[in-house]
Amino acid sequence: MERLLQRDGVVRLLSLLLAFILWVQITDARSADVTRRLTAVPLRAEHIGPDLVLQAPQALPPVDVTLQGPARDVERVRPDDLAAVIDLAGLGPGQMHTVRVQVRGLAPTVSYTVEPNVVSVFLEQRVSRPVRVTLGQPEIARGDQKYVLRLLRDQVQILGLRPNVDRVARVEAVVDPASLDGAGQREASLSAVDASGMEVQGVTLDPARVPVEVSVVRLPPARDVPVHPRFAGSLPEGYTFSVSVTPSTVKVRGPRERHDGWQEVATEPINLTGQTRPFAVQVGLILPPGAESMDYQSATVSVNVTELRTERVLADHPLAIRGVGPGLVARAAVEGVTVRLQGPKLALDRLDPALFDVRVDAAGLGPGRHLLEVRYDTPPGITVVSVNPSAVEVVISKSPNE
Template sequence: MMIRWRDNSIRLIAFFMAVLLWVYVTNEQNPVSSHTYQVPLTVQGKPEGYVLSGLPGKVSIKAKIPRNLSATLRLSDFTAQVNLRGITEGEQQLPVQVTAPPGVEVIQVTPKVVRVAADKITQKNVPVTLNLKGEVARGLVQGKPVLQPQTITLEGPGKLLAGINHVGVAVDLSGVENDLVKEVTVQTGVKGVTASPSRVLVTVPVTSLPVKELPVRVELTGAPAEGYLVGEVAVLPATVQVTGPKQVIEALTEVNAQAVDISGVTKDVSREVGLVPPNGVISLQPKQVHIAVEIIPEVIEPQPDPEEEPEQENPENITGQ
């Protein structure tokens, strides 16, 4: 029994020595080195009707490669996949599955697990709002805009659609002289969200404003110097043209000129003054008028002397008649 144990021990030691010798010779003749590859991450079982986020485009793979393989090894010999079959709405963690050629040992994968957020694609109807910029040509007024259609359908991830209650389109009216009819592209402003239809028709009526001839009212402030009075006040032109919305124009009876101060004056006043535009009026023509104020000396009638006796009539003259 003792001799048999010794024989087995010698054989076992010899086996280990052979293995060590093989490993040594192999490493010497065909050494192993580490290499890192950036491998594209592919997806299996991508579900229909979902938008995915969080998936990296590549993963980093570190592998031990023998010398005899390193010269012929290509990046396409590695694969990195994540399986999305059965994924549900929300966020979940999925492992990265890596394959390598025979004889190559993968020692590290970064990341090993990816965090994937799945959002279901839905639809939502929202109203279209119109933002008007600029003003139509002078003397014209814009009417009530019309949008066709007034509601559109948005499509995209449910979380994104939840924050959208309307979409806007903008139209510039600067200098427009006639009815504006224009197709405008709908911009959702959110990546991944589309609109259907993608264009809406905007119609903005443009009409002329009514014009009314109104007299000019002059306001004088202060008073002339002592011994002088205000005579005739003349306005040139006496009337002006007022342009504005019908309801505004119909309520006006006159246009005020800026006040003219005549405090302490002793001679005629001649001045160009501006007009005060009434509320809601679009334009005044002209915008200023010439005002002439006549200043005249005050005339004092002579008063009789109370101490002077009135002349008596001759009685003879009376009887002689």
């Protein structure tokens, strides 16, 4: 019995020893350092200053985070526990900032590296200011009556990023003509435009619509009258032009007994001096005598300026014979040809006939009669319309001195 008890004690002691060894091994394994990589972790910005906006925040790139530390701490990290952030506290607008990426939500025993570890961001300032409202079309004519519009509110607030707000020159109010069916109050939609009249995107108007009072005025009878552009000055020598006008006709209103006297609506003078290329200009229209109103106050005149094309004839132009072999002589049936040229007047006037080479090529030909094609080099910008004759008989014979 005593031996049995002693043997049981030894077994228990060995069991405790084995359990202790196993615990030590497990503890060492969970305490050993391991590395773990998390990819495409979202990156967000924190502590952006008041009235500042991160330009294109959706462009913040995801980052890859590599963790290192005890296995028990690294393995329990879930991707949702991590926060990859850039701290924008104290950073101002209008310039590029390079900011270090930080990772939060980790145990103190876990270290990390980030790729990329810095990102570049640009901050813009959100501003607001009052802007004056103008009517894009204060009068709208329909049939024999005219709708006269008057703004009941001529100022709104514009909000947005500073570069966009600074571009805004004015706010235009537009009333849908289809909504005009009599006098009364209507709402006009608003759009912010720059100095050239192009709409500026990325801004908000408060309010987005303004009230407009509409009154109706009966119009005198109208007649369609063609628009005739007037010009001042002249093009440089050697140039000509053609014209198109938009609109080509306008409705002119006034007493019916004056209608027959309105043969044209003249534009303000358009200066042609020094113009050598096509151009377009918007000019005012001059109200004909006795007229009361027109449906357009200006027109766009497109002036197509081109070089004046003409012809020049080189009569009895010298014909050269080239390539005559050694010991041979050549004689053409004619000594000159007639060349008809076409092109810009200035280019034709400047052409030196002595530099215009007209020839036949006798290279490789022996004694006898040969019908040779007349050849030439076309001058730049000029067209050779015809050469007469286009082929010449050439007689080749041995030189008398041979």
